[in-house]
Amino acid sequence: MKREKKDYYEILGVPRNATQEEIKRAYKRLVKEWHPDRHPENRKEAEQRFKEIQEAYEVLSDPQKRAMYDRFGYVGEQPVYQETESGGFFDDIFREFENIFNRDIFDVFFGERPHQEERREYTRRGEDIRYEIEVTLSDLINGAEMPVEYERYETCPRCGGTGVEPDTGYVNCLSCGGTGRIREERRSFFGYFVSERTCERCGGTGKIPREYCHECGGSGRVLRKVRRTVKIPPNAEDGTQLRITGSGNAGYYGGPYGDLIIIVRVKPDPRFKKSGSDLVYDVTIDYLQAILGATVEVPLPEGGTTMLKIPPGTQPETVFRLKGKGLPNRYGRRGDLIVNLHVEIPKSLSREERKVLEELAKKRGVTIG
Numbered sequence: 001m002k003r004e005k006k007d008y009y010e011i012l013g014v015p016r017n018a019t020q021e022e023i024k025r026a027y028k029r030l031v032k033e034w035h036p037d038r039h040p041e042n043r044k045e046a047e048q049r050f051k052e053i054q055e056a057y058e059v060l061s062d063p064q065k066r067a068m069y070d071r072f073g074y075v076g077e078q079p080v081y082q083e084t085e086s087g088g089f090f091d092d093i094f095r096e097f098e099n100i101f102n103r104d105i106f107d108v109f110f111g112e113r114p115h116q117e118e119r120r121e122y123t124r125r126g127e128d129i130r131y132e133i134e135v136t137l138s139d140l141i142n143g144a145e146m147p148v149e150y151e152r153y154e155t156c157p158r159c160g161g162t163g164v165e166p167d168t169g170y171v172n173c174l175s176c177g178g179t180g181r182i183r184e185e186r187r188s189f190f191g192y193f194v195s196e197r198t199c200e201r202c203g204g205t206g207k208i209p210r211e212y213c214h215e216c217g218g219s220g221r222v223l224r225k226v227r228r229t230v231k232i233p234p235n236a237e238d239g240t241q242l243r244i245t246g247s248g249n250a251g252y253y254g255g256p257y258g259d260l261i262i263i264v265r266v267k268p269d270p271r272f273k274k275s276g277s278d279l280v281y282d283v284t285i286d287y288l289q290a291i292l293g294a295t296v297e298v299p300l301p302e303g304g305t306t307m308l309k310i311p312p313g314t315q316p317e318t319v320f321r322l323k324g325k326g327l328p329n330r331y332g333r334r335g336d337l338i339v340n341l342h343v344e345i346p347k348s349l350s351r352e353e354r355k356v357l358e359e360l361a362k363k364r365g366v367t368i369g
């Protein structure tokens with residue numbers, strides 16, 4: 001990239017060691033002299049001169065920009081690289097690209113950054129906290145209130161989150177000298193490479209506390225144990241996430257609190273097998289109950305039991321479906337409780353039982369033996 005080199009000292013007609021006062025005087029004289037309104041006959045040239053004078057003054061009147069210009073012949077907002085007579089190594093090129101991509105692109109190519117963006121970096125929202133909570137099937141169905149105990153960062157009560165010891169005030173940041181920006185100039189294959197970034201030490205404000213808060217050590221946050229209850233909604237299922245706004249960690253330097261995210265984990269109940277929102281329960285009855293009919297007790301996931309009537313002559317592996325006695329689905333409607341009925345045939349009989357059954361078989365005309 002080719003750049004026209006401008007000699008700002010020459011434009012203002014001052015020596016290179018001119019004082020700020022001399023620069024200011026020269027500028028005032030020249031802007032009057034070259035004001036385009038005073039040159040109607042060659043307005044274009046006057047406009048050009050006028051702009052150059054403004055530009056030169058803008059740089060030379062700012063000690064930091066002037067120092068930069070003196071060293072490199074141009075200032076940050078100018079193109080990123082400039083020809084140098086020296087060659088370089090391929091290494092340099094790669095390092096340069098690495099820098100470009102690792103670094104904030106905005107910083108590298110545009111130098112200045114809108115001030116507001118800095119503020120946003122500086123005050124940051126607190127982190128979310130994830131918390132797994134184990135509930136029973138009964139909690140899930142009845143919508144329990146669960147106690148939750150966790151640690152989170154809260155805004156430091158002593159400094160109100162600023163990190164500054166009360167009544168001590170601020171001093172200029174030592175890293176950036178109070179500008180809030182760190183400039184870096186590096187030499188590479190392309191020439192000088194200039195980048196600017198927000199000062200990490202002061203977060204771009206240019207100020208650091210004279211004394212850090214004695215309670216939080218300057219972080220603005222303190223770790224606190226929190227106890228609260230969380231209501232498990234009736235439509236929760238395994239893996240449901242409940243977001244409790246503002247119950248996470250305190251923000252940085254006055255930023256908002258993060259959220260508490262409760263992850264509902266359903267404790268498996270060995271009595272039931274899950275099948276979507278249906279639950280499967282296996283029950284085994286005696287063959288005589290299957291033949292003659294019976295009433296069996298079936299546990300319910302919400303607690304308690306229900307009585308299930310087995311009609312006489314019920315076949316083995318009959319499936320009973322107890323409507324609405326399963327788990328709630330995401331819409332809050334409960335699935336079914338499926339009862340699988342198994343019938344147990346005795347492996348051995350007493351002599352008496354055998355006699356009765358043989359008589360029964362003879363009466364029914366069933367061949368045995």
Ligand SMILES: [Zn+2]
Pocket residue numbers: 156157158159160161162163164213214215216217218219220221
């Ligand atoms: Zn504090």
Ligand SMILES: [Zn+2]
Pocket residue numbers: 173174175176177178179180181199200201202203204205206207
């Ligand atoms: Zn700083």
